[in-house]
Amino acid sequence: MAPVAPRSGDAIFASVERVNAELFTLTYGAIVRQLLTDLEEVEEVNKQLDQMGYNIGIRLIDEFLAKSNVARCVDFKETAEVIAKVGFKMFLGVTASVSNWDADGTCCSIVLEDNPLVDFVELPDTCQGLYYCNVLSGVIRGALEMVSMKTEVTWVRDMLRGDDAFELQVKLLKQVPEEYPYKDDE
Amino acid sequence: MAAIYSLYIINKSGGLIFYKDYGSAGRMDTNDSLRVASLWHSMHAISQQLSPVAGCSGIELLEADTFDLHCFQSLTGTKFFVVCEPGTQQMEALLKVIYELYTDYVLKNPFYEIEMPIRCELFDFNLSQTVQKDCVALLGR
Numbered sequence: 001m002a003p004v005a006p007r008s009g010d011a012i013f014a015s016v017e018r019v020n021a022e023l024f025t026l027t028y029g030a031i032v033r034q035l036l037t038d039l040e041e042v043e044e045v046n047k048q049l050d051q052m053g054y055n056i057g058i059r060l061i062d063e064f065l066a067k068s069n070v071a072r073c074v075d076f077k078e079t080a081e082v083i084a085k086v087g088f089k090m091f092l093g094v095t096a097s098v099s100n101w102d103a104d105g106t107c108c109s110i111v112l113e114d115n116p117l118v119d120f121v122e123l124p125d126t127c128q129g130l131y132y133c134n135v136l137s138g139v140i141r142g143a144l145e146m147v148s149m150k151t152e153v154t155w156v157r158d159m160l161r162g163d164d165a166f167e168l169q170v171k172l173l174k175q176v177p178e179e180y181p182y183k184d185d186e
Numbered sequence: 187m188a189a190i191y192s193l194y195i196i197n198k199s200g201g202l203i204f205y206k207d208y209g210s211a212g213r214m215d216t217n218d219s220l221r222v223a224s225l226w227h228s229m230h231a232i233s234q235q236l237s238p239v240a241g242c243s244g245i246e247l248l249e250a251d252t253f254d255l256h257c258f259q260s261l262t263g264t265k266f267f268v269v270c271e272p273g274t275q276q277m278e279a280l281l282k283v284i285y286e287l288y289t290d291y292v293l294k295n296p297f298y299e300i301e302m303p304i305r306c307e308l309f310d311f312n313l314s315q316t317v318q319k320d321c322v323a324l325l326g327r
Contacts, residue, residue: 058300059293062264062288062289063289065260065261066288067289147262
């Protein structure tokens with residue numbers, strides 16, 4: 001039988017190589033700072049961070065699958081749980097929770113109480129439109145696309161903007177079937 | 187002598203992105219290895235459709251008189267397969283290890299373009315170490 005999917009990423013987090021959390025936080029800060037200098041427009045920075053996240057996500061998914069031993073998820077609900085409980089733990093060392101499901105189970109919120117990317121960060125007035133952690137939404141979008149789920153990921157709450165948590169809304173747009181038929185006669 | 191004859195990695199559209207042979211048996215030139223890869227890709231896809239088992243994920247093991255072929259497909263569609271001596275054990279575990287090496291040394295290499303042929307020295311190096319270790323373990327028994 002298929003191995004039972006882990007319900008939390010603790011064991012994997014303990015077994016993979018880690019880097020110093022402050023080094024990680026500061027490096028990410030330096031990237032965002034440099035993007036602000038280079039691109040000048042806050043909107044452009046948001047877009048660039050999302051693109052960078054996407055590029056990371058399409059590669060990261062394989063590492064996630066290789067090291068976490070999760071089996072294929074039966075539905076999008078399970079997918080969201082696995083991202084929040086196993087994925088976030090494995091790569092960021094924090095656990096997120098999933099809430100706010102809509103009626104047909106295609107849209108939910110992933111809520112992060114704790115986010116290592118934003119330790120030490122205060123948004124200045126000039127950067128009010130910045131989604132500082134936009135790289136995360138890109139990562140999720142990229143990773144899910146590689147397992148044939150087209151999604152749209154947006155920020156709903158952001159602690160840097162005065163909210164009480166980080167909340168990402170993940171919306172499943174469509175599930176691309178994996179079969180090959182690619183009809184010959186079309 | 188090595189129990190493993192060769193290793194192939196094919197991307198999700200069926201292109202051969204990595205081929206390596208070990209030892210003399212079953213050695214192939216570039217054209218033949220490409221042919222094997224695309225043949226296997228199609229057979230794998232067909233087997234998924236023909237299988238009486240619901241939710242089948244394709245052929246995992248092909249046994250022939252002169253070789254065994256073990257295949258592992260990741261959920262992202264990349265396939266890894268080894269051709270080895272008949273009856274060689276623990277190939278599934280080896281393929282899992284190779285998948286991990288691929289995620290570490292290929293996908294994390296910023297100069298590797300995904301879906302393209304793999305030319306990464308670190309991957310080659312770690313792969314040959316893993317395979318060697320595996321052969322030693324097999325001979326030791």
